[in-house]
Amino acid sequence: MSSHPTGTRKVLTRKPVPVNELVLGMHVIELDRPWLETDFLIQGFIIQRQDEIESLQRQCTFVYVEGIEHTVDVSLESRTEKSGLLSRTMGAQVNKSSAIQDKPTKQSGKPTEQTRTIYINKISSGQEMQVARDSYSSAKTVAKNIMEDLRIGRMLDMNQARNTVDDVVDSLLRNDDALVWLTKLKNQDEYTAEHSLNVCILSAAFARHLGHDEAEIRKIGLAGLLHDIGKAKIPVEILNKPGPLDADERALVRQHPNFGRNLLMTSASSEHYTIDVAYSHHERVDGTGYPRALQAHQIPYYAKLVAIVDTYDAITSSRVYDTGRASMEALEIIYNSRNSHFDTDLTIEFIRCIGVYPPGSIVVLTNGEVGVVIESNKNSKLRPKVVLLKDSDKEWQEKRTIDLSLGDVDEDNKTYAIAHEVPNKTFDIDIKALLQEGWLNFVAK
Structure with missing residues (x-):
């Protein structure tokens, strides 16, 4: 008797969808551009809120969603899976099983789309x-x-x-x-x-x-x-x-x-x-x-x-x-x-x-300058406001504030972007000391 399972099952495959046709519940598995160029922190997610659709519409033309396309022979699939022929990647190699586990649980207890309260900052x-x-x-x-x-x-x-x-x-x-x-x-x-x-x-x-x-x-x-x-x-x-x-x-x-x-x-x-x-x-x-x-x-x-x-x-x-x-x-x-x-x-x-870079994060820009995130951008989480403190040689410079969401450029006319975050006290930047010594007093204005 064969030890392989028999029968057929539906296979989930990706399907391109224009962003103006997106609806709640769709499983977005790939964008029409690199994930890191967008505000989305999770590579592959279930659309749960209207503002997620609006964000996709602002940043993309189309996306790939998961959809049932065809059936396969389960006995064949079992053998090919063992040889690794059906493995695939989504974004940074988030596999299908982990993406499916990202569906919200009924026991989560958080507000639904209908009952959640939307809060807007009243002051800066x-x-x-x-x-x-x-x-x-x-x-x-x-x-x-x-x-x-x-x-x-x-x-x-x-x-x-x-x-x-x-x-x-x-x-x-x-x-x-x-x-x-x-x-x-x-x-x-x-x-x-x-x-x-x-x-x-x-x-x-x-x-x-x-x-x-x-x-x-x-x-x-x-x-x-x-x-x-x-x-x-x-x-x-x-x-x-x-x-x-x-x-x-x-x-x-x-x-x-x-x-x-x-x-x-x-x-x-x-x-x-x-x-x-x-x-x-x-x-x-x-x-x-x-x-x-x-x-x-x-x-x-x-x-x-x-x-x-x-x-x-x-x-x-x-x-x-x-x-x-x-x-x-x-x-x-x-x-x-x-x-x-x-x-x-x-x-x-x-x-x-x-968010990727919450307020108070020390960040290194792509041109080597170093600064501190002073305010997040709710509509563009990868592009916060940053106060620049050190130049590309990691020497203290006259502080100035840039807004990455506005496309501010450096002295070489290149658009500022964040390369990565570093822990507090890296490059001798101590957030608490800077605030106490007045370097970041502008934050309180």
């Missing part, structure tokens, strides 16, 4: 920056006080935590760039407090991007602020240990979700969603997380969302035992963990939310 990031700086400073003090109070046995001041989140969300609703910019200003010595605040800010910004209503954004922000509250029960010398943890120390640190759950359950004013996130933000959709090894359908939606943000901020932060990585590298790591560690749909939306 420059106008919001000074208020955002004050809010960030105050919020960091609160985050630090929360941890210190819990360490010495005091009760959690939930009203203070909520007021802090309200200030954060109010700023994000006016402009979602300014506070996100400030999450780049990391201090290794204050990692625990800064990380809690950054996860609060980025989770709320992500919720805004997803289209949650204001009340939901505030809930998600509060859950983000308190997600690591259990670390208040971990000795500081273990959290700040400069070398690898031993087995007992690792086991203790992995208990912080349990500690966080217990701390929040003893607070009469705690909400169930903050307990869910503190307890479940280290769970992974494939069941490899901790402390309960939950499967995807068992993990609360807020916890899935905060898990992605928590990982992103941790990867981009320098700690006593590791150097922070560039935003793009962190996003690549998270993207490669979609459908194993992280919810696929939320992963893709988070990448769209953060």
